[in-house]
Amino acid sequence: MGLLSFFDRFKAYRADRSPWGDFYFEPAGARSVSGMRVSADAALRLAAVYACVRILSETMASLPIVIYRTRPDGGKDRIKDHWLYHRLARTPNRYQNPFEWREMLQGHLTLRGNAFCQILANAKGEITELLPIHPDRVKLEMLTNGDYRYRISQAGGSELILPRGEVWHLRGLSSDGLLGMSPIELARESLGMALAAQDYGARFFANDAKPTGGWIEFPGNFKDAEAKRVFRESYQQAQAGANRGKVLVLENGMKFHEVGVTNKDAQFLELRKFQITDIARLFRVPPHMIADLDRATFSNIEQQSLEFVMHTMTPWAERWEAAIGRDLIFDSEALEVEFDFSNLMRGDVASRSAYYQSGIQNGWLTRNEARAAENLNPIAGLEQPLRPLNMVEESDAQESETESASPASDTASESGSDETANPTDAHMRLRFGALVSSNAHRLARRIHKKGVISVNDISLIADALGLSQESVKQWAKNCDPIPDETTLRKLLITLGTTL
Structure with a gap:
């Protein structure tokens, strides 16, 4: 076996080729049945996936974080003078602001099912920084005592080993309780079909919106294999690049026969629309939020937006709150962390006015609390609730x-x-x-x-x-x-x- 034939065994598929050149191929991602390699980064090239990830990440990053100190009587007081509030809502680390930090972590969760941060603390045990770690660089390693630690690949090939207590781990849906499952890997075939359809559409228009492929009928014979090869290459050069669409002249009784399925026969547009809905279903995002308005009405958009808060963002917030309570709060501290969804549930001016009026008149909301909800300063004398x-x-x-x-x-x-x-x-x-x-x-x-x-x-x-x-x-x-x-x-x- 010759050297060239040995390397020919590792011939890459067309779908693997990077746009930066024929000699670099993306190493990550398993191949789907459609022939496309599917990875988190490859999936982001689909507009619907990118839109869903942005919606989830930016929504989570924009939610205010509230920290409460619980009281013995069952009540709780809102606090802002605690180091944990400064980490979560002010300066999570020296490189990022809180919006960028949460947006990045939620993006990792959405695409890969896991998000990691290295915990840096001072001598008092107070956390000074939460440094994000890319999930692709992290491996979980079980220990003989039943515990586990994290092995992190670093630049230059070195590894950093961190115990469980020095890593803040956010998990998505998990099958073993240790690592979250990647939605991209679970939906590989669906996303692979979407990538294949997108690749097909791009190549279709690259060929002047004409189906690719065909064969040439030649009544005679080529004198040898070399003559056939030269003819094929000259034909491809005459119809490639800037020569696409030019009139082709065939000699010696040759005829060109087009081979291909029309987009109508392949239901290309219907497939593309279905893929948008399928991707929105994968991330549990209402279609209208990624600009798919085919079946949208005013009433169902309002209801879908409410369901997005209840059934999509609330479970994500619960995961964050539980992970914060598990890894970042001392057992001796009576603290609770919550995400404030009031801005997402505000509604229009008329709805908010009716809500405040009902609360004030029935005594469960003070007038100053209503003013605070509208970002207005309190007024003396409006602290006490009114009662009918x-x-x-x-x-x-x-x-x-x-x-x-x-x-x-x-x-x-x-x-x-x-x-x-x-x-x-x-x-x-x-x-x-x-x-x-x-x-x-x-x-x-x-x-x-x-x-x-x-x-x-x-x-x-x-x-x-x-x-x-x-x-x-x-x-x-x-x-x-x-x-x-x-x-x-x-x-x-x-x-x-x-x-």
């Missing part, structure tokens, strides 16, 4: 002992000897008087601000003071014009304690 008047608890009567003292005393004096005879009834009267005073204070403030007693106000007064609407309507006729707030409050107290 018909849902005020008895404890609210303690808000103003001065206000409640007068009506309570009046009520007690009217009861006379009944207080001595029945202390429980006297106590109930006292609490009722205090409740009336508290409600009257709120109602007076509301009515005085508007300057008129509306039908809705009459209903509120009746519910808050336990009166009929007819009696309140009679009372309202005597309040025109509306007096000052103090007088109005006294009138309401009198109304509630006498009827």
Whole structure:
């Protein structure tokens, strides 16, 4: 066997050739049935794959990170003065800002199923840097004691061995619990077909949108094999490069027969569209987010965007949060890390306004919290939640002992000897008087601000003071014009304690 025939065994496929020349071939990636080598880098040459990776990486990088310190009573306080917050949200390392750092790691996760960072810490155990490591350079090595370590290939051929505690490892879907599985490898055939179709389309237009291939009918015979080779090469030169599309002149009775399947017969466009949907399905990205709007409507786009947050980004965020809690937080520290999805769930102005209004009116959201959600500074006096008047608890009567003292005393004096005879009834009267005073204070403030007693106000007064609407309507006729707030409050107290 000659030397040339030996090397001929390693002949590369056309799909392996790098655009930089015929003598360099990409070493990575297994071959699919379509003949295309599929690797993470090769898959990125598909526009749909690149779009999906960008969507996932940029969305994860743009989510605010929030760190809480838990309290013994079950509550938690938001903190920013902790070293972990500075690493995750300010300066993860000396080379990258937090957006670039998270974008890179999520890109590694999306394409390769794993993301790694070397952990550098000071003498106190506080992490000073999180340095990303390319997943292709990392090998996991099991130890005899059941633990494992990481073997990292470095420039120049050397290796760096790091114990498990010095590597922050983010995993995707895993079959062994140690390493995540690469979506690109799992979907090799689907992506290989997409790459093959893209390569076919590029070559089709490189040949002036004409099907490639054909054969020449020659009624005679070539005098020898060398003459046949010379003719074939001269024909290829006459129809290649700048000569593509020029008129071909054949002699000696030769005829050219075109061989090939039309794009229509091959359903080329349908295949390309299906590949976009297939790739979006692989990464769980709604098609409209990568500009596939064939079946998009306003209503289903809104629903798909919500599902993207719930079923795509939330699981990724859970993986990040769990990995941070496992590797970056001391067991002795009562810390929790969360990604804030509020910006993705904001909706339009009308929806947010209705949300804030419902929260403020029902007492589970303060006005300053609503302002903070809109990036507005707090205002003094808006820290306390408001509660509907018909849902005020008895404890609210303690808000103003001065206000409640007068009506309570009046009520007690009217009861006379009944207080001595029945202390429980006297106590109930006292609490009722205090409740009336508290409600009257709120109602007076509301009515005085508007300057008129509306039908809705009459209903509120009746519910808050336990009166009929007819009696309140009679009372309202005597309040025109509306007096000052103090007088109005006294009138309401009198109304509630006498009827």
